[in-house]
Amino acid sequence: MPTVLVVAVALVDVDGRVLIAKRPEGKKLAGLWEFPGGKVEPGERPEAALIRELNEELGIDVNEACLAPFVFASHAYDSFHLLMPLYLCRRWNGVVTAREHDALAWVKPNRLSDYPMPPADEPLVAWLRDLL
Numbered sequence: 542m543p544t545v546l547v548v549a550v551a552l553v554d555v556d557g558r559v560l561i562a563k564r565p566e567g568k569k570l571a572g573l574w575e576f577p578g579g580k581v582e583p584g585e586r587p588e589a590a591l592i593r594e595l596n597e598e599l600g601i602d603v604n605e606a607c608l609a610p611f612v613f614a615s616h617a618y619d620s621f622h623l624l625m626p627l628y629l630c631r632r633w634n635g636v637v638t639a640r641e642h643d644a645l646a647w648v649k650p651n652r653l654s655d656y657p658m659p660p661a662d663e664p665l666v667a668w669l670r671d672l673l
């Protein structure tokens with residue numbers, strides 16, 4: 542089974558709310574709320590991949606120094622093994638905009654469990670609740 546490396550982020554605003562994004566219709570896991578991010582391309586550094594994905598998906602610019610590695614998710618999907626480090630980020634430039642998602646939500650950590658998530662993302666919620 543191939544291993545796929547995806548990087549994801551918990552953007553945290555000044556009120557301590559976390560951004561989650563609804564996967565669009567027509568994609569795998571459509572309608573579930575994920576931490577934004579995406580696949581690391583061959584030869585790409587994970588932090589560079591995350592900065593690229595945040596620009597493409599959300600229209601924001603993030604400085605690498607503002608990305609704090611936080612926790613690693615590992616989940617066996619049917620056809621691949623997903624490894625997904627989650628970074629924390631509290632500073633970015635630009636306005637967060639849904640360019641590739643159906644919706645965005647800023648959610649208090651203790652309400653994150655109200656939103657159905659992909660199985661890889663779910664365990665990250667407890668970590669965030671304990672941290673924030």
Ligand code: CDP
Nearest residue numbers: 547549569575576577578579580659661662
């Ligand atoms: O979103 P898309 O399917 O185009 O690809 P991706 O963002 O590069 O992520 C690859 C796969 O990783 C997704 O299809 C999901 O199965 C999984 N994933 C996840 O479980 N949780 C996330 N926060 C992001 C991706």
